[in-house]
Amino acid sequence: MSDEPLLRVEGLKKHYRVTKGVLFSRTLGHVKAVDGVSFTLRAGETVGLVGESGCGKTTTSKLILNLEAPTEGEVLLDGKPIHDLDGAELIAFRAKVQAVFQDPWSSLNPRMTVGRTIAESLIVNGWTQERIKARVSDLLVQVGLRAEQATQYPHEFSGGQRQRIALAAALASHPKLIVLDEPISALDVSIRAQMMNLLKDIQAEQNVAYLLVAHDLATVRHMADHTVVMYLGKIVEQGPTESLFRDVRHPYTKALFSAVLEARPGAAADEIELKGEVPSPLNPPGGCRFHPRCPFAFDRCSHDEPDLREVSPGHNVACHLYDAVETGKTSDAVRATSPAS
């Protein structure tokens, strides 16, 4: 079993029907929010899922949390398909896979003490009162709060503290995987670093895996072992964070990287400014979905959809520029052509 990853996502698709009319509704088309996504996640590892709004990263995380059923494809946890689960198995799954969402103001029930919120999953799993109490105290201390704060209500805490409480609640049932959907973007700059360090410490202690959904590349670089870049429902590039950040290949990823505003003056030397905006997922462009905005697009890109292919160990790119990578010709040409020129 050592080769089997904790989480395996295979050919995942989620299409939403768009209809018109109430009684005799017609189907106008399908929004292909997620359209054939595959990746794996090992125990104790972090995968960063990046992309702009509408790229399907949140839908992917909802499918993995089993909050949505896929149109096609599978999600396997420890080798078992999660979307077939029900009853006791589903409860066990929910204990194993937890989530922390972006907004700490809306994710905590304002009428419950934080101790009760944290205990929720333990109550569901039938723990005794005493064990619950001890566990809640441990969890609060673990996330950097005090045990006696269990009796307080969410409004008595700051945003950063609330996000710690949400994390404590997620950790309560000893999960193997936590989906972190933009866990720090609602927090203040000085609090973000505290939260990121805390997440890393907890991972080191408990060997929990994270699926980090984020739009900030620098955050992903600090947190993730493996990075997946999505555009309009598809993975355009993925690889080990170190090698991907060192050698960005896909033109979209390049544009995304060059749009990162680095906190040092004069850093903006060779940026690619993309023209236009992300097209509607209701009617995505044919061929490569990025081709209408791509500065390197050629004939083939508009009718032939590129597959992911390996460009270096574990590093995959879906782009026709790398089709001839075996001969070594095209890829060198691409790298020689600086995007800014």
Added chain:
Amino acid sequence: MNQDTVLQVRDLATYFELRRGVVKAVDGVSFDLRRGEVLGLVGESGCGKSLTALSIMRLLPKGGARTVRGEVRLGGENILELPASRMRDIRGRRISMILQDPQTSLNPVFTIGEQLREAIFRRAPAKTAEIMKEAVAALRRVEIAAPESRISQYPHQMSGGMKQRVVGAIAMSGEPQVLIADEPTTALDVTIQLQYLKLLKRLQTETGMAILFITHDFGVVARMCDRVAVMYAGRIVECGPVAEVFERPAHPYTRALIASVPKMTGERGRLATIEGQPPSLLDLPPGCRFAPRCNLAEPQCIATYPETADIGPAHTVSCWRSDTR
């Protein structure tokens, strides 16, 4: 007052008078904004950066907020003393503002054209046909494709980036000398943010207007601003040219804030953090407001607030320990 200074703010203070006490949200803010420059105002939530902007615009939220002292001089005239009717003439023409969320800045039940027309008409009343022509030109200036057809659309038919461009077109239709941009790109995606910042910079170069750019993002400061002022708990603690402040931050808070931002290059190890929380604005310490979180703090820091001192060309700081860096 320097020839080039278009906006001079001196000892501006805005308090919320609540039953529980006085919240000193802005407590003695001073800065100059020169023609053609972009001044960044950075800080964390609750530091008073947005309220500073609203105090300048005299658009304070209802419910007890009051500007209790200070001066805001626009072209030599203290606009805090003007009657409300004169202030209405100034807003949108000599000083404009762009807010964070384009969704709420635009009225959902009017078309883009109607909202632009209103702004243009207020500046220069003219015949409808002429104003329409001007509205189309204004949309073209903010790089909206096919402005003739866009003009009859409603805000919900546009993307976030496009809406924020329309807000920009409205704000700039009066050709203001000063534009206050309060986190204008925070709600936008990164690639759209870059487009918007470039547009703003180009329009600024063309018109020579001065921009007060409020943000919490040091990346945006590095890209957009000429000078930067760092705010903490209602006061500016450091102000200087962007390159100077990034290379030689003098205030421990500025230094800690810059260090806590994850970088795209270099080490991936632990991030530096600032422990603790900002002080309650209801009960501010007498000394330096950052002292309780500062690892350089001495008894003097806790006892008295440091004077603002010059430490380099146009670089000022309020810190007793700025020599130790």
